Amino acid sequence: MSYELIAALMFSTMLLMMITGQRVFGAVGFVAVVFAMLLWGEGGTDMGFSSIMKLMKWNALLTLPMFVFMGYVMSESRLASDLYRMFHVWFGPMPGGLAIGTILLMVLISAMNGLSVAGMAIGATIALPELVRRNYDKLMISGVIQAGSSLGILIPPSVVLVLFALIARQPVSQLWLAGIFPGLLMATLFIAYIAIRSWLNPALAPPISAEERATISRGEKFALLRAGLLPLLIFAAMMVPFVKGWTSLTESSVIGALTTVAAAMLKRRFTRQVFEVATRNTLAITTMFMLIIMAALSFGAVFDGLGAGRAIRGVFLEDLGLSRWEVLILMQLSFLVMGMFLDDTAMLVIVAPVYVMLAKELEFDLIWYGILYTITCQIAYLTPPFGYNLFLMRALAPPEFGLPVIYRSVIPFVLVMLLTLILLMIFPQIALWLPQTIYAR
Known part of the structure; x- marks a missing residue:
């Protein structure tokens, strides 16, 4: 045979x-x-x-429970509620402001947990009721929460990038650094889309009323900024020592977990129940x-x-006569198709080992390829019929958010993700500049 x-x-x-x-x-x-x-x-x-x-x-695997624990402590201790209140006050007066604030909330949450499911849970329980009460369009609400939560698997500390690093045998630290600018680029494009749509049709995302704005004092607005500084301090406490070379990756993840617990204790919200729920869920996921x-x-x-990698390379390059870039495009297209039926974990297990070998045979940078793979995973979370976030949204949202609304709402955001993917393929330095610059020192 x-x-x-x-x-x-x-x-x-x-x-x-x-x-x-x-x-x-x-x-x-x-x-x-x-x-x-x-x-x-x-x-x-x-x-x-x-x-x-x-x-x-693999010592890097020890980071996984630390980051999962961080995300659950953040969620269970309601630290995310304080963040959303800050964005509500500062961005609410502009059309689409609360939707933009939701995306920014997801960026900060992503920088502290690395899981899409944590962002989805926080968005559906905190942002969704407020957006509904403000008469935001249902398609806008559903799309913003689903797309924003998917940022958790691209912005470090991404758990998906940790898993990819283990399978591809690449440094987790370089993959994390490579994910920062693509993640921020995607979030910026989300915000640009929301702002343009809201400017063209303010009824989709109305601002908060002048009467309500008058009830918020200047002192309260600046006091709420402390809620926004908290996740930045946690992220800095975790990443700065690592980037400077003072701590290892594992030690930095422990610092991040301890800093998150300290923040919850400072708010007097780190209860026995919070600790138990976070620990149980961390153990199950890990x-x-x-x-x-x-x-x-x-x-x-x-x-x-x-020798499957060499065999597949021979089929594409010798038998079919394709160029290395044509093969790469076919690989990404196959990921997008599979993402309609499989979640990111299944794709990682089934296809990534083969495609990583093929990408290595074709002499592509595996750090850059890991970011391409992660973006296709993000798209897989949102593509019908079996996108992971689609069903999470249906389970967490009110009954009026039916599957037709949920499916239609993600279309513009999937197009934005595809645009990010194309830009990253054309300009690899978007992902590679930061890790190359830091590790060249």
Whole structure:
């Protein structure tokens, strides 16, 4: 049997198991170990164990529970509510101001948790009721919250970039630095779209009334700025020592978690319940990700042994005669199509090991490629019929936000994400300038 046929059989078996409802890590890990045994005999059984040992030696994985814990403490202690109040007061007087404030809120939340689900939960519980009360258009509300929450997987400390780094064997720190400018660029384009739409049609996103603005004193407005300084201080306390070389990545994540807890304690909101909920959820999410990474490493080891990267390269470049850039575009298009049916974790496990090898064979920068992959994951969160954020929005939003509204609301924001992806492919230095500059010192 040819290696190409073996690879196709592995993929089809894994997809069949997923369709029948098996867990992602179970399907991927089972296929990897079984095919390893069939190909290499009893020695193939060591692949699963060697993956576990490799996983235990990755110090960067210790950052995962720290950042997840930060996000849940932020959410459960209502620190995000203070932030939204600040944006409400400062941006509310302008058309679309609360929607712009929601995007800015998501940027700050993303800089402290690295998860899309945390941003979605905060946006749906804090921003959505206020936007509805202000008579914002339902399409605008739904699109802003879903698109804004997706920034959590691009702006550091992104958990998705940590997982990509482990599979692609790239430095997490460089991937985080590479994600800063693309994340801010995307947020800026979101804000520009909201501002232009609101200027053309103020009824979509009306400003707060003059009467309400009169009730907010200048002193209160400046006092609320302290709420905005808090996440910046947490982010600075975590990232500055790391960028300066004073602490390792793992030590910086611990500093971030401790600083978030200290902020919650300072507000007298770090209760036993907050600690228990944050700890339980952190344990559940961390365990799930570790199992998925272990399975993905086993799967990737089998593909390495088969020489799948070189075989796929030969098909694209020699058999089909495509250029390396045409192959890259096809890879991104395939990610976008798969994102309509799979979440980012499934895509990472199923395709990323193969595409990373292919990108390396084509001599593309893997740090830059990791940012391209992450943006396609963001788009996957928002594309029907099975976008992750679409169903989260439906579960968290009031009944009047039906699936037709939720599906239609994301279209302009997906187009903005595609524009960001294209700009990043044309101008790679948007992502690469910062890590290259810092690590050149």
